[in-house]
Amino acid sequence: MILSLLAAAAPIAVPASGGHIRFADLGLHPDVFSVGFFTLRWYSLAYIAGILVGWWYLLKLLAQPGAPMARRHADDLVFYATLGIILGGRIGYVLFYAPDMLLHPLRVFRLWDGGMSFHGGVIGTSIGLILFARKHKLDWLRVHDYIACVVPFGLFFGRLANFVNGELWGKPADVPWAIVFERTVPFDVPEPARHPSQLYEAGLEGLVLFAILWFAFWRTKARYQPGKLVGLFVLGYGVARFIVEFFREPDAQFRGTFIEATGIHMGQWLCVPMIAGGLYLILTAPGRRTRVEPIAGGESVA
Numbered sequence: 001m002i003l004s005l006l007a008a009a010a011p012i013a014v015p016a017s018g019g020h021i022r023f024a025d026l027g028l029h030p031d032v033f034s035v036g037f038f039t040l041r042w043y044s045l046a047y048i049a050g051i052l053v054g055w056w057y058l059l060k061l062l063a064q065p066g067a068p069m070a071r072r073h074a075d076d077l078v079f080y081a082t083l084g085i086i087l088g089g090r091i092g093y094v095l096f097y098a099p100d101m102l103l104h105p106l107r108v109f110r111l112w113d114g115g116m117s118f119h120g121g122v123i124g125t126s127i128g129l130i131l132f133a134r135k136h137k138l139d140w141l142r143v144h145d146y147i148a149c150v151v152p153f154g155l156f157f158g159r160l161a162n163f164v165n166g167e168l169w170g171k172p173a174d175v176p177w178a179i180v181f182e183r184t185v186p187f188d189v190p191e192p193a194r195h196p197s198q199l200y201e202a203g204l205e206g207l208v209l210f211a212i213l214w215f216a217f218w219r220t221k222a223r224y225q226p227g228k229l230v231g232l233f234v235l236g237y238g239v240a241r242f243i244v245e246f247f248r249e250p251d252a253q254f255r256g257t258f259i260e261a262t263g264i265h266m267g268q269w270l271c272v273p274m275i276a277g278g279l280y281l282i283l284t285a286p287g288r289r290t291r292v293e294p295i296a297g298g299e300s301v302a
Helices: 002-012 042-062 071-096 099-103 105-109 118-136 140-148 151-165 197-219 228-244 258-262 266-288
Strands: 031-035 038-041
Touching (some): 031 042, 038 042, 042 071, 042 140, 071 118, 071 140, 099 105, 118 140, 140 228, 151 197, 151 228, 197 228
8 A cells, every 4th residue: 555655656756767766756854844953853753643643542442341451541651661662762773783882872862873673662662561560550461462552553654754764775676666765875876776665664564563453452352362462463573574674775784794694684683582472472372361350340351
């Protein structure tokens, strides 16, 4: 669907050599607007949109029988989750992708320098949710199940922001929807058309993963098997990211290292434990099924 929308915009853009669209002709810019010293960037807006839409959808989920927490817990949970996303995402980026930043600690706080790591964000969010659950004496695994259902919103908006920023582009390709991004090669070398891998990820990690979790929550009894929904999310994301990495340009900082020699990207290595962990949670979920007592109102569910 995303590629279809892009194709619909193609007549507006000027085709590059070979019939491919130039990213510069799409009229996209990382900044939404600037007022004085303040600049609102699409990447920041993506985080805000993901959190707000996710919070709205979470309230819909909590209104169903057998919820692991009440509506009153949602606001506090958003704070813990947001803190985990930001701290975990940034620390994860530094540890997984740019450990040299530790030699210059002040660079760690420059969020625009390098970016964030989703895998780090997952770890940070999980720690935040565990602390939240302990504070309110809730079942931390079932809380994770419900949060897993809303994460695809953030992934979808985040990947679209990556595309708007013209970053994290894919490998050179000659497919009809390939795009000529800017500054992907040295100045005196012609820019090749590339896979818009950001859109692949938005589709798989955002739309497809959301659809799988939506079906599992609303059409099955998965929410009564602690760990099954979060297992589906972790497995689904791991598989989607592992596949898309074959179309993405490898991280430049790992060229000439063991990681490049294996032919597997850093993002794929980080997905291996996610895939294994997701399978474990799904396969063991039926054994954790117990009588679910709702936090507020409603009857218990066996």
